[in-house]
Amino acid sequence: MHELKIAEELIIIVLKVAESENLKKITKVNIQFGKMIQIVPDIFRFVFESGVKGTIAKNARLKLEILPIKFACKKCKAETEIEDLLFVCSFCGSNDLELIQGRETIIESIEGEK
Amino acid sequence: MEIKIMKNVLDRNKNKANEVRSLMKENNVLLVNLISSPGAGKTTLLDCTLEKLKNTFKIAIIEGDIATDRDAQRLKKHKVPIVVINTEGGCHLDSHSISKVLPKFNLENLDVIFIENVGNLVCPSHFDLGESFKLALVSTTEGDDKPIKYPMLFREAKVILLNKIDLLEYTNFNRSSFLKDLNNVNGKVPFFEVSCTANINMEQWYDWIFNEIISK
Numbered sequence: 188m189h190e191l192k193i194a195e196e197l198i199i200i201v202l203k204v205a206e207s208e209n210l211k212k213i214t215k216v217n218i219q220f221g222k223m224i225q226i227v228p229d230i231f232r233f234v235f236e237s238g239v240k241g242t243i244a245k246n247a248r249l250k251l252e253i254l255p256i257k258f259a260c261k262k263c264k265a266e267t268e269i270e271d272l273l274f275v276c277s278f279c280g281s282n283d284l285e286l287i288q289g290r291e292t293i294i295e296s297i298e299g300e301k
Numbered sequence: 302m303e304i305k306i307m308k309n310v311l312d313r314n315k316n317k318a319n320e321v322r323s324l325m326k327e328n329n330v331l332l333v334n335l336i337s338s339p340g341a342g343k344t345t346l347l348d349c350t351l352e353k354l355k356n357t358f359k360i361a362i363i364e365g366d367i368a369t370d371r372d373a374q375r376l377k378k379h380k381v382p383i384v385v386i387n388t389e390g391g392c393h394l395d396s397h398s399i400s401k402v403l404p405k406f407n408l409e410n411l412d413v414i415f416i417e418n419v420g421n422l423v424c425p426s427h428f429d430l431g432e433s434f435k436l437a438l439v440s441t442t443e444g445d446d447k448p449i450k451y452p453m454l455f456r457e458a459k460v461i462l463l464n465k466i467d468l469l470e471y472t473n474f475n476r477s478s479f480l481k482d483l484n485n486v487n488g489k490v491p492f493f494e495v496s497c498t499a500n501i502n503m504e505q506w507y508d509w510i511f512n513e514i515i516s517k
Contacts, residue, residue: 188392188424189392189393189423189424189427189428192391192393192395192424192428193310193311193427196310196311196312196313196314197310199313200306200308200310204304204306205304208304210304218310223452223453223456224427224453225423225451225453272449272452272485272486273485274452274456274485274486274487274488275485275488282484282485282487282488282489283489286456290453291309292309292310292311292427293307293308293309293310294306294307294308294310295305295306295307296303296304296305296306296307297303297304297306298302298303298304299302299304300302301302
């Protein structure tokens with residue numbers, strides 16, 4: 188249930204930004220999470236919706252984009268995107284890899300009305 | 302209207318973790334974040350490690366527990382500083398909870414602090430505590446599919462212990478499948494097959510952590 192803590196932190200940021208921008212209503216929240224974070228989208232939506240009850244974000248739509256896992260091979264320098272969890276360079280077979288995408292918890296933007 | 306933010310949602314935790322990391326560095330203390338499922342043997346590993354190393358190094362323990370102080374009670378006999386953090390249902394520790402309890406220790410007088418995280422393979426992997434590194438512990442009684450199911454932890458751990466190796470023959474744990482998955486997720490990680498209770502291969506772990514502490 189790391190979804191709960193991440194949603195709590197997200198709501199703090201969303202409401203703070205909305206306040207500083209004088210928004211009266213938040214209509215959409217755009218976020219990107221890496222696949223490695225292992226968020227269950229339905230659980231995340233549920234905890235987010237529970238957390239924004241009674242706030243100006245109560246009717247906000249959550250757009251959650253899951254970013255695929257990408258790594259750079261330290262040996263041959265090639266970049267690979269992986270579907271499964273095989274952390275092996277598909278070009279040279281090395282397992283000396285640097286993760287370059289897949290563990291993000293990013294809030295991209297919010298949309299709302301003044 | 303759209304307002305661009307482009308910020309890490311976990312920035313608050315990350316910033317506090319970086320503060321903790323700086324404080325540890327200033328005081329030259331190694332901070333180890335021990336993560337496993339419930340029942341894998343975290344407290345037993347700490348028990349054995351304290352027994353072996355408490356006369357060589359100055360060690361302290363942070364016990365993260367959902368409820369009760371039973372783990373701390375088990376380690377009390379070693380007479381090292383122990384602080385309990387009860388998460389009251391929370392499934393992981395975060396950097397703010399660690400930062401709050403650090404003033405209870407005399408950091409100048411410590412070599413290493415082991416944090417026993419809450420038993421869970423998912424949530425603790427996502428919250429940086431300001432640790433020097435993560436130690437992942439897994440046991441043969443849990444099944445052999447853990448590395449592929451929980452890649453974040455096994456990818457990020459600096460060292461991995463497979464505990465309860467003495468029970469291997471009584472379980473359906475497929476060792477070669479486990480090693481294959483581990484190699485796929487993190488083929489470069491130091492890995493030891495041990496039994497804390499039957500004292501099998503524990504010297505390998507003690508040597509490894511000894512070297513980490515002296516080279517901190």
